[in-house]
Amino acid sequence: MKKIAFLVGLLMVFSFLNQASAQKPIELSYAVFYPPAHKHTASAIEWSKDIENRTNGRVKITVYSGGTLTPPDKTYLGVIKGIADIGWSVAGYTKGRFPFSEVLELPFGVKNAVTCSRMINEFYKKFPPMQKEFEEVKVMYIHGHGPGLLHTKKPVYKLEDLKGMKIRAPGSIGTIISLLGGAPVGMTMSEAYDALSKGVVEGILAPYEPLEGFKLGEVVKYTTESYGIGYTTIQYIIMNKEKWNSLPPDIQKVIEQVNQEWIEKTGKVWDGVDESAKEYCLKLGHQMIPLSKEEEEKWTKAVKPLMDTYVNNMKAKNLPGEEALKFCLDYLKKNQ
Secondary structure, three states, X not given: OHHHHHXXXXXXXXXXXXXXXXXXXXXXXXXXXXXXXXXHHHHHHHHHHHHHHHOOOOEEEEEEOOOOOOOHHHHHHHHHHOOOXXXXXXXXXXXXXXXXXXXXXXOOOOOOHHHHHHHHHHHHHHOHHHHXXXXXXXXXXXXXXXXXXXXXXXXXXXXHHHOOOXXXXXXXXXXXXXXXXXXXXXXXXXXXXXXXXXXXXXXXXXXXXXXXXXXXXXXXXXXXXXXXXXXXOOEEEEEEHHHHHHOXXXXXXXXXXXXXXXXXXXXXXXXHHHHHHHHHHHHOOOEEEEOXXXXXXXXXXXXXXXXXXXXHHHHHOOOOHHHHHHHHHHHHHHHO
């Protein structure tokens, strides 16, 4: 009897442990480079809560903002190595890692983040070379921002005013500045405030967002509204591949559903953040400088060689650069 009682007790202990294990949530870390109070950090938290709620608490995601878990330029590698389970960063911070995908960052004259984000995700689905560039991770979703413009400490009214100016422009975006006659300086957005305040750079090429979100409106006073060369950048939310593969299929399905919804949501947040940042700058006395039609044509003509260079570079790699460029031009013509 004692032996039977012992075995029953042992089975009860195992049953309790298994039940406790089943109830314990899967905990994931999420590295975000935006500051703690930024609206995009709030978006990352909301995305995480969506997953937690729809999995009935089976997944719990902790957001580490401000680059505290992985620096922005180390996030991609940090996710591959498992330092962070999930990461949000910018493709241009690891220049040369995504050459085929760089077509998405060409200065097409983009008008809003919603359209850019849709385009980037459709491009990712259509072109295997982009999928291959991200094959070391599991892509949650990718998005773009609204039109990148020129924000400076001194006014830039025409192309000649930009000659020789040091402008923060990382990755492939730096080539835009070079063709416009400026001197590109690669750095993350987190480093831009100090660089601008100390005179290391004289301006940035970026959407309106960081002027409020990173307080750069305090150290730049002018925006040249160069919409004709408006560009976007690839920003990714990715997960460690082994971690993803370890998740139960039903949880993977929930996350995929949430991701699809957040392509649109993130684009809308971006457009709202840009508008808010513009209003913030106007309150600080910031001056917006519109370009005349003739001047905008000069800027657009100056950066046009980027298109041909991209196609030729991809042709040398036996990649469908011409098709990729046509996809982007056609998509934006039809949708914005």
